[in-house]
Amino acid sequence: MNRGRRVHAAITVVCALTVLASPVQAAYAAPTPPPSAPGAPAAPRKSLEEVRKEIETLYRQAASATDAYNLAEERATKQSAEIVRLAQAIVDGQARIEDLKKRAGAAARAQYRNGGIPDEAKLVLTDDPQLFLDGAGRLRQGQKATTDLLGELTRTQTDLETYTEDASKQWTLLEANRVKQADAKKDINAKITAAEKLESQLEAEERERLLKLEQQEQYDAQTAWLSSGALKEINRSASPQGRKAIEFASAQLGKPYVWGAEGPDSYDCSGLTSQAWSAAGRGIPRTSQEQWRLLPRIEIKDMRPGDLIIYHADASHVGMYIGDGAIIHAPRPGRNVTMAGAGSMVILGVVRPDK
Incomplete structure (x- = not known):
């Protein structure tokens, strides 16, 4: 099994174990809101899934503002x-x-x-x-x-x-x-403050289950993407510059996401990709939206390691494809630079810095 296959297999196993370890989520709810005025009907409690979506929306909005x-x-x-x-x-x-x-x-x-x-x-x-x-x-x-x-x-x-x-x-x-x-x-x-406040109000066990819900959604999306046959025609090797960019990005694994950061101790999503390609000798735009707007676009079936996958309709996130259905990216505040499934988020398109 080559390195790329091992990476893909590792991601799949980790995601699967995470999902199998996750109990049913519906029984958990967000913290009780402040008491209403006397006589007013009590506000309905939000489910943990609703809280997760609210937090995700806030971080997505923060990502757009960061760009x-x-x-x-x-x-x-x-x-x-x-x-x-x-x-x-x-x-x-x-x-x-x-x-x-x-x-x-x-x-x-x-x-x-x-x-x-x-x-x-x-x-x-x-x-x-x-x-x-x-x-x-x-x-x-x-x-x-x-x-x-x-x-x-x-x-x-x-x-x-x-x-x-x-x-x-x-x-x-x-x-x-x-x-x-x-x-x-x-x-x-x-x-970010609003999202952190929502998360901080949860009990420790609920925060752990919140992470499991996040991983579950990513796993489901990645599984659906792979099941669509997206990887069938993706078998190209990285260019020499692409390999250097991947080596740089790999060396940043575990470093924290910080908005506006471009290293060396922390990164936001486009800070990571722009610095990785700069280390490979190719300067690219600083933001994910400008990377999407200005870099040459390619079809997903023609993707090769080192290419950048742009996510969401507003191009507010970017990750580096490393082969076999995986990316390296800086996810959001509170998370570290990590590997993830390339299809774990909604793909807008792919760009190639060294085309």
Whole structure:
């Protein structure tokens, strides 16, 4: 049995044992809500499954907000770099204009020293043919130099105005993305806090059963995906860069999920995949949504290890396919980087960083 088959078999066995060890869930419910006002009907208790779905929804919403935060941060970083570049261009342009003005002033002073008599007049006054021809040549050269000087001065001033206008636009965009970052951060913290609060109100035994429910759903989804014949045509080997990306991702197993993190001690889902491919020598977009939007898409049947599987309709999650129906991914807050079934979540599509 090759390594990939062992990985697939291990995941299947672990999932199966988890499911077999899980007793019936319906008897467990969420903590009793605060008492209602006197005379008001008591609020119905939520089942543990309902609590699980509510927690999952909150974490999904936090994942979407995390992608928005990461994208705003990435854009803000690029805009900051562009502002620095434009600022240097403005400084260089101002220095160039000062130099051109000095040269124009020197030409004007030279004419003044000649008594203010234009070169054209001097040519008319001479009766030496050779001197006239030499002077005419110098005049044309001087006129061209003056025209070039004035043209360059005009172009430099225009460029300077453009740089200044572009810098102003970049500042506006930078501030807008900083606002988006702040809003996304508030949203993320609110969703994660709400999910953690729900989970913390459960008894220890219920939290354990909550995890079993989560694993059960993943197992059912993976089983259905495999039963569909999804792996029948997937038998390709990883590219050299893909193998390096998998090696990096594998080395991160067990490290915690932290939103916005891209290593080395913790990761969010796209932080893991982007850093893995960066370690393989291929830079890719930072967020799962941008990875889905910008990287080449391939059919699931053509998938090979190292490819990225994008999940959910909003492309809010990503994992790295490692072969034989398995992925490595950073699941959510409260979980660590782990292996899972590639079909354990709703697949949106597959992208290939090194296509």
